[in-house]
Amino acid sequence: GAVVSQHPSRVICKSGTSVKIECRSLDFQATTMFWYRQFPKKSLMLMATSNEGSKATYEQGVEKDKFLINHASLTLSTLTVTSAHPEDSSFYICSASYSTLRGKNTEAFFGQGTRLTVV
Amino acid sequence: EDQVTQSPEALRLQEGESSSLNCSYTVSGLRGLFWYRQDPGKGPEFLFTLYSAGEEKEKERLKATLTKKESFLHITAPKPEDSATYLCAVRHEAGNNRKLIWGLGTSLAVNP
Numbered sequence: 001g002a003v004v005s006q007h008p009s010r011v012i013c014k015s016g017t018s019v020k021i022e023c024r025s026l027d028f029q030a031t032t033m034f035w036y037r038q039f040p041k042k043s044l045m046l047m048a049t050s051n052e053g054s055k056a057t058y059e060q061g062v063e064k065d066k067f068l069i070n071h072a073s074l075t076l077s078t079l080t081v082t083s084a085h086p087e088d089s090s091f092y093i094c095s096a097s098y099s100t101l102r103g104k105n106t107e108a109f110f111g112q113g114t115r116l117t118v119v
Numbered sequence: 120e121d122q123v124t125q126s127p128e129a130l131r132l133q134e135g136e137s138s139s140l141n142c143s144y145t146v147s148g149l150r151g152l153f154w155y156r157q158d159p160g161k162g163p164e165f166l167f168t169l170y171s172a173g174e175e176k177e178k179e180r181l182k183a184t185l186t187k188k189e190s191f192l193h194i195t196a197p198k199p200e201d202s203a204t205y206l207c208a209v210r211h212e213a214g215n216n217r218k219l220i221w222g223l224g225t226s227l228a229v230n231p
Binding site for chain 1: 160218
């Protein structure tokens with residue numbers, strides 16, 4: 001089946017530093033990748049959608065300069081949290097999907113998530 | 120406004136006690152309804168995709184059904200390992216927008 005690998009699973013960083021999270025599709029080429037943020041006991045909040053080779057589309061209220069997304073290839077997308085602050089502490093999850101031969105977009109396959117703690 | 124509502128918010132069952140989770144949706148141009156399972160501290164795990172009213176899919180103790188307004192996830196004779204949060208999402212495509220609209224989930228606890 002389609003596997004998405006997200007790294008690291010946990011990271012603790014100091015306030016003011018930047019953190020990069022990687023999302024890789026291991027056995028398929030992801031035409032679209034999504035980045036989510038999840039608060040405790042809450043559902044998924046979409047941050048941005050990215051397509052390979054083009055700029056990410058950010059959801060309303062998400063700061064582009066703070067959450068940098070790069071979708072450099074069909075198998076890799078990165079989310080960089082710049083100048084992190086304690087309020088950025090959260091669970092970040094990526095997902096990826098691909099287009100079938102009929103042009104239909106598949107279901108989204110999720111990474112294992114990254115628990116970011118900013119101290 | 121496009122919306123997905125899941126109920127109940129939380130459900131506690133005894134092992135073997137069958138039940139159903141509900142996902143109601145109001146979207147224009149449904150392009151798929153998805154069920155996921157999420158364990159604490161993990162990313163969601165894909166379960167089912169349903170595309171048209173009347174469609175049903177099964178996997179072990181789970182069965183998902185779809186109507187024009189809602190979907191049900193039936194759990195037959197659940198086991199403690201079925202305890203998790205079950206998330207429902209719908210896709211509607213407007214142009215190149217392929218994002219999902221998510222419900223808040225149902226937290227299921229199955230007691231042995």
